[in-house]
Amino acid sequence: MARINPEFTDELKKYGAFDPNACYNCGNCTAVCTLSDEENSFPRKMVRYSVLGLESEIETSLDPWLCYYCGECSMTCPREADPGELMMSLRRWLIAKYDWTGLSGLLYKSLTASVAAFVLLAAIVVWFGAYEHFNLANMMHYGHIFEFAAISLVLLVILLPNIIHMWWLTVMKPKVKAPLSAYFKAIGELIVHMFTQKRTLGCDDNQFRWFEHFILVLGYLSLLFTTVVLGWFETQSMFIIVLGYVESAVIFVVTFDFVRRRIQKDKEISKHSQPSDWFFVIWLFLMGLTAFVVRLFIDIDILDANVWMYQVQLIILVQWALIIVPFGKWTHFLYRSFAMYFHRIIELSAEN
Amino acid sequence: MQEQMKTLEYDVLVVGAGIAGGESALNLANIGYKVLMVEKEPSIGGKMILLSKVFPTLDCAACITTPKVSEIARHPNITVFTDTETEKINKKGEHQFEAVILRKPRYVDVDACTGCQLCEEACPVSVTDEFQFGLVGRKAAYIPFSIASPRAAVIDIENCILCGACERACPPDCIDFTQTEEKFLVKIKSVVVATGFDLFDPLKIPRYGYGKFKNVITSMQMERELAPTRPFNTVLRPGDGKMPDNLAYVLCTGSRDKSVGNPICSQICCMYSIKQAQLLLGALPMADVTIYYLHIRAFGKGFNEFYAQAQDMGVTFIKGKVGTITEKENGNLILRYEDIEAGVVKEAEHDMVVLSVGVLPHQGISEKFENQKLKLDPFHFIDQSDILASPAKTSIEGVFVAGTASGPMDIPDSILSGGSASAQTTSYLRKEEL
Numbered sequence: 001m002a003r004i005n006p007e008f009t010d011e012l013k014k015y016g017a018f019d020p021n022a023c024y025n026c027g028n029c030t031a032v033c034t035l036s037d038e039e040n041s042f043p044r045k046m047v048r049y050s051v052l053g054l055e056s057e058i059e060t061s062l063d064p065w066l067c068y069y070c071g072e073c074s075m076t077c078p079r080e081a082d083p084g085e086l087m088m089s090l091r092r093w094l095i096a097k098y099d100w101t102g103l104s105g106l107l108y109k110s111l112t113a114s115v116a117a118f119v120l121l122a123a124i125v126v127w128f129g130a131y132e133h134f135n136l137a138n139m140m141h142y143g144h145i146f147e148f149a150a151i152s153l154v155l156l157v158i159l160l161p162n163i164i165h166m167w168w169l170t171v172m173k174p175k176v177k178a179p180l181s182a183y184f185k186a187i188g189e190l191i192v193h194m195f196t197q198k199r200t201l202g203c204d205d206n207q208f209r210w211f212e213h214f215i216l217v218l219g220y221l222s223l224l225f226t227t228v229v230l231g232w233f234e235t236q237s238m239f240i241i242v243l244g245y246v247e248s249a250v251i252f253v254v255t256f257d258f259v260r261r262r263i264q265k266d267k268e269i270s271k272h273s274q275p276s277d278w279f280f281v282i283w284l285f286l287m288g289l290t291a292f293v294v295r296l297f298i299d300i301d302i303l304d305a306n307v308w309m310y311q312v313q314l315i316i317l318v319q320w321a322l323i324i325v326p327f328g329k330w331t332h333f334l335y336r337s338f339a340m341y342f343h344r345i346i347e348l349s350a351e352n
Numbered sequence: 353m354q355e356q357m358k359t360l361e362y363d364v365l366v367v368g369a370g371i372a373g374g375e376s377a378l379n380l381a382n383i384g385y386k387v388l389m390v391e392k393e394p395s396i397g398g399k400m401i402l403l404s405k406v407f408p409t410l411d412c413a414a415c416i417t418t419p420k421v422s423e424i425a426r427h428p429n430i431t432v433f434t435d436t437e438t439e440k441i442n443k444k445g446e447h448q449f450e451a452v453i454l455r456k457p458r459y460v461d462v463d464a465c466t467g468c469q470l471c472e473e474a475c476p477v478s479v480t481d482e483f484q485f486g487l488v489g490r491k492a493a494y495i496p497f498s499i500a501s502p503r504a505a506v507i508d509i510e511n512c513i514l515c516g517a518c519e520r521a522c523p524p525d526c527i528d529f530t531q532t533e534e535k536f537l538v539k540i541k542s543v544v545v546a547t548g549f550d551l552f553d554p555l556k557i558p559r560y561g562y563g564k565f566k567n568v569i570t571s572m573q574m575e576r577e578l579a580p581t582r583p584f585n586t587v588l589r590p591g592d593g594k595m596p597d598n599l600a601y602v603l604c605t606g607s608r609d610k611s612v613g614n615p616i617c618s619q620i621c622c623m624y625s626i627k628q629a630q631l632l633l634g635a636l637p638m639a640d641v642t643i644y645y646l647h648i649r650a651f652g653k654g655f656n657e658f659y660a661q662a663q664d665m666g667v668t669f670i671k672g673k674v675g676t677i678t679e680k681e682n683g684n685l686i687l688r689y690e691d692i693e694a695g696v697v698k699e700a701e702h703d704m705v706v707l708s709v710g711v712l713p714h715q716g717i718s719e720k721f722e723n724q725k726l727k728l729d730p731f732h733f734i735d736q737s738d739i740l741a742s743p744a745k746t747s748i749e750g751v752f753v754a755g756t757a758s759g760p761m762d763i764p765d766s767i768l769s770g771g772s773a774s775a776q777t778t779s780y781l782r783k784e785e786l
Contacts (some may be wrong), residue, residue, distance in 0.1 A: 004447075015609045024608075024646065025692060026646045026673035026692075027672045027673055027675075027689060027690025027691075027692050028602075028673040028675050028690075029675075030675070030690040030697055031673065031674065031676065031688050031690050031697060032559065032674070032675040032676055032688075033675075033697075036697050037697060038696045038697060038698075039694050040698055041690065041695055044690060044695075045695065074613065076559070076611050077610075077611060078604070078608055078609035078610055078611055078673070079610060080611065103698070131402045343379020
C-alpha cells in the first residue's frame with residue numbers, strides 16, 4: 001500500500017523545486033532526455049511521484065542521481081514545470097533523507113541556520129587563534145591535525161552511515177536479491193564514475209562542462225592528498241610545492257568560472273542557484289585561493305608577519321570540512337558514484 | 353497628402369475578408385447596409401478557401417467558400433478592396449468613424465483581366481508559392497490560386513525584374529506598371545474586425561527539424577496536398593516525391609506550450625488532424641497514419657463520433673508528446689516520445705511527419721485604432737468586453753469582432769461569430785436610426 005504525502009511538493013519547494021504540479025504528463029521531458037531509455041524513464045516518473053507525494057517511491061529510487069542536469073527538459077517543458085530543477089531538488093531532498101543527523105535538511109531549508117553555522121565555526125577558529133596567541137607554528141600544527149581528524153571523523157561518523165542508509169533504502173528496501181558477486185562485479189562502475197563522472201558525457205550539451213568538472217575533481221582530490229599526506233605547507237620538495245600550486249590554481253580557476261556562470265545564468269543548469277549551491281562553489285573557490293596564497297606567503301617568507309592569512313585559510317577549511325563536506329553539496333560526489341554502483345548491482349541482480 | 357485622399361462613405365467597414373468577415377458583410381449587405389471590405393491579400397476567402405475538406409462532415413471547403421465569395425464579390429451593397437491595409441481608425445463620435453486605408457498597386461487592371469494566365473507563362477521569374485505554402489513555385493506575374501476572387505493576375509513587384517514579358521503577352525492589355533499606391537479616407541458608422549489568425553511557425557521548435565528535414569511538413573501544407581486544387585494531384589512527400597505509406601501527426605506543435613510562448617489550446621488541431629488522417633486513408637489506401645497526441649479534444653457537435661470513426665478506420669492514436677525528430681539517410685524520420693500509457697521511452701520510424709501547427713493571434717489591428725484603445729486579451733487576441741451577453745462587443749462601442757480575431761475557433765464557430773457580429777452591428781446602427 002503506497003502512502004501519499006499531500007504536502008510533499010510544498011516541502012520540495014523548500015529545496016528549490018519550481019512548480020511540478022503544473023505538469024500535464026505529456027512526456028516531453030522523458031522524450032528529449034538523452035539519458036533516458038526504457039529502463040530509466042525519467043524525469044516524468046519522478047515528476048509524477050512528486051506530484052502524488054509518493055515519498056517512499058522517491059526515497060527508494062536512484063533516478064534523481066542518474067540525471068546530470070543538461071536542462072533540455074526544462075527548456076522545452078510546455079508547462080514550465082521545470083523537471084530539471086525538480087530532479088536537482090530531489091537530489092537535495094535525498095541528501096537530507098540519507099543524512100542520519102538531520103542537519104543536511106536543516107541547512108538546506110534554512111539560510112539562517114546555514115549562516116549561523118558558518119559564523120559559529122569562524123568564531124571558534126578565531127578564538128582558537130587567540131588561545132594560541134596567534135603563534136603560527138602551533139596553529140599550523142593543530143591545523144594539520146585537524147585535517148586528519150576531520151577527514152576520518154566525517155567519513156566514519158557521518159558519510160559512511162549515510163551511504164549505508166542510502167544502500168538500505170535503494171537496494172534492501174525494494175528487496176533486490178543481489179548476490180555478493182554483484183557487489184564485486186559492479187565495483188568498477190563505482191571507481192569510474194567517482195573519478196570521471198563519465199555519465200555526464202551522455203548529456204547532449206557542452207562537453208566542456210564535463211571537462212571542467214573532471215579537472216576540478218582531480219584537482220580537489222589531489223590537493224587534499226598533497227596538503228594532508230604530502231604536507232604541502234611544510235615541505236621543501238620543489239615538486240610537491242609546484243604540484244600544490246597547480247592543483248589549487250585549477251580549483252579556483254574552474255570554480256571562478258562556475259560562479260561566473262551562476263551569476264550570468266547563461267545555461268539552464270546555472271539558472272537556479274540555492275544558497276547551498278553558492279556556498280559550495282564559493283567555498284571551493286576560497287579553498288583553492290587561500291591555500292594558494294598561504295603557500296605563496298610561505299615561499300616569499302611573509303606568512304610569519306601575516307598570520308591573519310593562515311587564520312583565514314583555517315576558517316575556510318573548517319567551515320568546508322565541517323559543514324559543506326558532511327551536510328552540504330559536497331556529498332553529491334559520493335552519492336552520485338554510489339548511485340551508479342547500486343544501479344549496476346540492481347541491473348546485475350535482474351540479469352540473474 | 354490629406355487633400356489628395358479620396359473620401360468614401362459607407363455604413364460599415366469590415367477589416368478582413370475571410371469566412372467570418374464575409375459572413376458579417378453578407379448579412380449586413382442583405383439588410384441594406386453599404387459595406388466596404390478591405391483585405392490585405394490579393395484574394396478574398398481567407399484561410400478556408402485554401403482548405404481541403406471540413407470536419408466533422410467532410411464537406412468540400414471550397415464548395416462552401418466559393419459560392420459565398422462570389423456572392424460577396426457581386427453584391428451591390430458590398431465593395432471589396434483587395435491588396436489593401438487599414439492604416440488608422442479613429443472614432444469621431446457615436447456612429448462616426450474615420451479610417452484611412454492604403455490600397456497597394458496590383459499593376460493589373462482587375463476589371464480588364466480575363467484570368468487567361470498568359471502572363472504567367474511569359475514571366476521568367478519563379479519564386480515560392482505562398483498560397484501553396486511553399487510546396488511548389490509560382491511566377492512573379494501570377495493568379496494567386498485557381499479559385500481566387502477576384503480571379504485576376506497580380507504582379508509581385510518585389511520579385512519582378514521589369515522585363516515587360518507579361519505586358520507583351522497580355523491579350524486585353526491590362527498590365528499597367530504605372531499604378532501607384534492609393535490612400536482613401538473612409539467615413540463609416542461602424543467597424544467589424546475580422547482579421548483572423550496566423551499559423552504557428554514550427555521553425556521555432558528546432559528539435560522537430562522543420563525546414564531542415566524535407567519530409568517534415570505543416571498541417572497547412574498537408575491541407576494543400578489534399579485539396580481539390582492541390583499542387584501534385586496526389587499526396588507526395590516533398591523530399592523525393594515518394595508516396596508516403598507511414599505518416600505521423602505531431603499534435604500541439606506550438607499550442608499549449610509555454611516554452612514557445614503560446615500556452616493555450618488552438619481548438620482546431622485535434623479535429624483537422626483527425627480529418628486529414630481520414631482523407632489520407634482515402635487518398636493512400638495502403639498507408640498507416642499515427643497521431644501523437646496529448647489529449648484529444650473532440651468537444652463539438654459530431655466531433656467525438658468523427659474521432660471514433662477515425663479509430664474505426666484504423667488511424668493509430670498514441671498518447672505522448674513527440675520530443676525529438678531525427679532524419680535517416682533515406683529521408684525517413686525517427687520520432688522519440690514517451691508512450692504515456694506504457695510509461696517508457698519509444699522510438700518510431702515514419703516516412704512523413706505532419707506538424708499540427710497551432711493558432712496564433714494575427715496582431716497589428718489594435719495599434720491602428722488611434723484615439724481609443726482596442727483592448728487585447730492576455731494572449732493578444734481581441735478582447736471581448738462582454739463575452740457572454742454580447743460576444744462580438746469590443747472595448748470600443750461600435751467596433752465589433754468576428755471569427756478567430758477574438759480567439760481560436762473552428763469554421764462553424766467562426767461563421768456563428770461572424771453572424772453574431774453582424775447582428776450586433778445592426779443593432780448598434782439601428783440605435784442611431786431610431
